[in-house]
Amino acid sequence: MARIHVEGWAPDHGASTVVDVALADPEKVDEEVEVAGEWAPIDGADDGVEEVAFVDGVRRVDARLTLDEEDGPVPGLCGSYAVGAVRWDRRLRRSRFDAVSVGRLAVFGSGRIAEVPTAGRRLVYRSESIPDTDPAALLRRFHGAMRTAEATLAEGLSRDGVFVVADGPLNDFSATEKVGYVKSHRVPYLSVERRRVVARLGPGQRTPLFLIGAGGDYPRYSWYLRLAAIPGGHGWSGVARAEVASALSLETARRIADRVTAILPAVASEPHLDARAPQNLVPIGALERELRRRLGDPGVVYRALREATMERTR
Amino acid sequence: MTGRGVGRVLGTQHTNTREFRVVLDEDDYLQLDDLVVVATEVPKEGTVRTYGVVTEVEAVYEGAQYESDTHRIAAEGILPGAKVRSARVAVTRVEPEVWVSVDPGELVARAEGAEREKALYVDEMERPLPVGLGRDGAPVYVDLDFFDGRKGGHMSISGISGVATKTSFALFFLRLLTARGDVVGEAAANLRVLVFNVKGEDLLWLDEPNARFDEEAALAWEKLGVAPTPFPSVSFWAPPRPRSGDVVVPDTGGRLEGVEAFSWTPREFVDEGLLRFLFTDASDARNQLSFVSERVQVQLRRFARDVAGRPGAIVLRDPATEPDGGPVTPHVGERVVVDLAGLIGAIEEFLDPPDGDPDPRWSGRTQVGTISAFLRRLHAAEARLGHLVRAGPSRRIDRRAAQVTVVAIQGLHDLAQRFVVGALLAETFAEKERSGRRLPLTVVVLDELNKYAPREGTSPLKEMLVDIAQRGRSLGVLLVGAQQTASRVAPEVVENAAIRVSGRLDAAEAERAEYGWMLPSTRARARLLKPGTMVLSQPSLPVPLVLEFPFPPWATRKEEVAPGADEDPFEGL
Incomplete structure (x- = not known):
């Protein structure tokens, strides 16, 4: 009889392990790229990398828009997103925010487009259009804009030689040293027997690498790692998944996997301070707060938008 | 900007x-x-x-x-x-x-x-007198109009003892007041200062340079616009040594030269009504002693006659029988009053004659018990300050002799201290009351004000100080009062001080309402102030200022006196 566990994450955030078999990618998973035989936990190894940049983005829908066309209303939305990085200097033991930028985007459906009136000096939205009319599709486009900005920033930093840990799955699969960091587990990548090793991981240990999507558009090496031993936790609590582009050599991927596995437990959050502990890393939590702040006060933005559109119709 | x-x-x-x-x-x-x-x-x-x-x-x-x-x-x-x-x-x-x-x-x-x-509102002050340096090293000013009586008067200095800031600051202020005639203006002319030395002999060296005075301090004095020199014009007065016979020697420890002994003659004692200052204990007012004292005082004035050939001495004769006021030659066996003991003996003859009832003109309807208490008090006073009253040439303190008059009362009993302070304040105040003019100013520096004008009770001395606090401003008598705890001083005295200064305060004291003029942050800091740092409040500024005042160029102890030309070359031989 399996035991029942209460998830450590606050209910609003979902659970860290919502395994949705329906999401299971038809992508082929190669579990034998690093270890062909029986799997055992692998210790991480800190190679003393001097700087780590954590990259993340946040978004907020500022207002739902409607374009009053003669043939009927056209749905739209406008929102703000911010991306940025926390650069952690491990030698100086200091962290700082870097490259924070804010984007504001209006998306309209049905292939229509309109200019959002400028509301205040800083509140300028660029407009885009999608053929769809589904509100979810509008949101996807908006979300995609943020993800692109994140990927661009991560790629730029890693090209400058900074080791990047980006929140969320990888978006750019070029051969640079950047890691996608996935907090929750929605897709069962591993076969049932290999999955068992995850529960045996100690903090600072990882599974062997496995290759996802070989031959497809998004090939990457991935592994599970345990950030912390959660008192009263289940086999998967305190476990995160990370991925690197398989355009890197297997050797490099292993080195990065060892490094990330050894370093990340140091920046894992504490359950009493963070509702998504330990997976929500301390620098990323701080970055999200800072980015949200940079979006501006939602009430102020909303009222400014209303005022600007009212003036135009008057 | x-x-x-x-x-x-x-x-x-x-x-x-x-x-x-x-x-x-x-x-x-x-x-x-x-x-x-x-x-x-x-x-x-x-x-x-x-x-x-x-x-x-x-x-x-x-x-x-x-x-x-x-x-x-x-x-x-x-x-x-x-x-x-x-x-x-x-x-x-x-x-x-x-x-x-x-x-x-x-x-x-x-x-x-x-x-x-x-x-700092300096632009609005008509006569800004520098009274110290701010944290930035530039002078901090006080609006003199609020000290010398034009718009306000008096200064109240608080602070715990031992940090030696209260008297030091008072003297520092006096030095600036007397040296910056350019700022003080017409009030500087004939300005007189009366200082009571109540502890140690700190103030008996004001005219001597300080050997420890250094360059840094000199720089600070320069910023204040005053040449760092000792007080140029000081006279020192001390009570005569008790039981020294006919030889009148000032009763001081470290310094004898330049110190004059002071005393009052019986004639002066009677004329100036000094009897009341023998009853300055707060309990005296409660048990009717002041009533007897006032009555006796009146009769003394009526009865006292000068004695021919004995300056300052008196005999008591009934004015009803001898109305002529000139000097008299004592009868054989008549009591000639040459000191306090003699005066008390003469009073006793009226109040408590060995062979009869008290003279009702002297005693009124006072009960016998009160009369005995009055006499007991007189005898006690005689033991403590009898040496301050003696016939002979006048040895009154001459406040015109120098700009600053230092009266050393540290060696006296509390009762005698109160007597001297009362007598001198009464004299000063009466003089100004007669002239009715504000100028020239008289500044009185009095430490341990809580002893002279305590919050509780009433006494002639306290009334005198309250009077000075309330009316002195218009009469040009300005009180620089210092006390450890303002909460123990008569509120009328503290409240009338336009300028309030505080050094380090006891933590509990700082919380009292008397220090409401400080900001909460200043109060918290008042516990930590170093010697030489004060908080100053004045009516022309809505917030108190913290200031530092430099080391004095005058000596405050014998050891600090810089060796000078007048050193005795034969000393120690």
Whole structure:
């Protein structure tokens, strides 16, 4: 009889392990790229990398828009997103925010487009259009804009030689040293027997690498790692998944996997301070707060938008 | 804006007309007591300048949500956080007087030069007298109009003892007052100072240079515009040594030369009504002793006759039988009063004659018990201050002999101290009352004011001091009173002091209502003030200022006296 566990994450955030078999990618998973035989936990190894940049983005829908066309209303939305990085200097033991930028985007459906009136000096939205009319599709486009900005920033930093840990799955699969960091587990990548090793991981240990999507558009090496031993936790609590582009050599991927596995437990959050502990890393939590702040006060933005559109119709 | 920018007005909290906060630039700082200025654009009014003084300085990690985040930011470095330093500013002035709050985000600059003077209202003071240096090393001023009686008068100095700041500051202030005639103006002419030395012999060296005076102190004095020299014109007075017979020697320990002995003759004692100052204990007023004292005083005046050939001595004769007022030759066996003991003996003959009833003209309807208590008190006083009354040539303290008159009463019993203070204050006040003019000014410096004008009870001396506090301002008698605890001094005396100064205070004392003129932050700091640092409040400035005053160029102990030319070359031989 399996035991029942209460998830450590606050209910609003979902659970860290919502395994949705329906999401299971038809992508082929190669579990034998690093270890062909029986799997055992692998210790991480800190190679003393001097700087780590954590990259993340946040978004907020500022207002739902409607374009009053003669043939009927056209749905739209406008929102703000911010991306940025926390650069952690491990030698100086200091962290700082870097490259924070804010984007504001209006998306309209049905292939229509309109200019959002400028509301205040800083509140300028660029407009885009999608053929769809589904509100979810509008949101996807908006979300995609943020993800692109994140990927661009991560790629730029890693090209400058900074080791990047980006929140969320990888978006750019070029051969640079950047890691996608996935907090929750929605897709069962591993076969049932290999999955068992995850529960045996100690903090600072990882599974062997496995290759996802070989031959497809998004090939990457991935592994599970345990950030912390959660008192009263289940086999998967305190476990995160990370991925690197398989355009890197297997050797490099292993080195990065060892490094990330050894370093990340140091920046894992504490359950009493963070509702998504330990997976929500301390620098990323701080970055999200800072980015949200940079979006501006939602009430102020909303009222400014209303005022600007009212003036135009008057 | 003339000063350097140091930061900007904080925007996350409301500013108001009393206080605002400044977020400091990363490469600059503000410390307590710094003066700042902010220019605010006010619609329809134009630029309004707000001046203020820093009352508190704070720092925090921005981005730290939990206390343990401090470790994450400072030690592990995994959490980005920025140190933010800010300063709290109490508004001292708004110019022009448009009472608006400063705008958030406005540039805050140090107030320097003319801006500093504005912040401190120096531009509005007719006679700004420097009374110390601010933390920035520039002079801090007091508006003399509020000391010398034009708009206000008196100074009250508080502070715990042992830190030697109260008397030091009082003297420092006097030195500036007497040296800066250019500022003091007409009030400087014939200014007289009466100082009581109540502890040690600290004040008996005011005319001697201090050997420990150094360059740094000299620099500070230069900023105050005064040449660092001892007091140029001082006379020292001490009571005569008791039981020294006919030889009158001043009763001081370390210093004899230049110190004059003082005493009153029986004639002076009677004429000036000094009897009342023998009953200065707070309990005396309760048991009718003052009533007897007043009656006896009146009769003494009526009965006293000078004795031919004995200056200062008196005999008591009934004016009804001998109305002529000239000097008399004593009858054989008649009691000639040459000292206090003799006077008390003569009073006793009227109040408690060995062979009969008290003379009703002297005793009134007082009960016998009260009369005995009165006489007991007189005898006790004789033992304690009998040596202060003696016939002979007048040895009154001559307050005209020098600009500063130091009266050494530290060796006297409490009762005798109160007697001397009472007698001298009465004399000074009576003199000014007669002239009816404010000028020339007389400044009286009195430490341990709580002994002379205690909060509880009543006594002739306390009434005298309250009178001076209330009316002295218009009569040009200015009290520089010092006390450990203002809460133990008669409120009328403390409240009438326009200028209030405080050194280090006892923590519990600082919380009392008597120090309501301090800001909460100043009160908290009053426990930590170093010697030489004072908090000053004056009516022309809405906030108290913290100032430092330099080391004195005059000696405060015998050991400090700089070896000079008048040193005895044969000393020790």
